[in-house]
Amino acid sequence: MALDEKFAELKSRVQPGDREVLPTVIEVIGDKWCLFVLILLAKKPRRFTELVEVVPDISRRMMTVTLRKLERDGLVERIAHSDNPPRIEYTVTKLGLTVNKPLAAVFEWALDHRDEVLSNRDRYDSASGK
16 A cells, blocks of 8 residues: 555544644653553563663653653553562553554664754754854
8 A cells, every 4th residue: 555545544543632642642642651662571571670681861750751651652551570579560551552563663663764853963963053
């Protein structure tokens, strides 16, 4: 299916109110922290501290905000184990797993085009005196 046809088909599915709602749903996929967390949790459940250690440059506060956002949207589930001491794990939900394909495509695009993007940034910054 050609890209124009795909967008036409998608446009036909838009319902009243989607103009306000869709950007907030799409935001999850576009958020860099959500991207990393969903990819990691798709592999295996993880504890909060493990996620903070593995996700590059994320603060504990931002990890908390990210996990709450993903939990609110039903993409991640917080599981409290009754061990002694208590243990909390985060896991991706069935709905969260459906995001894997688009996330993988975004990640692949970033890998395929990172050199071009970095080169363009350097060129732009040099031209603008940054």
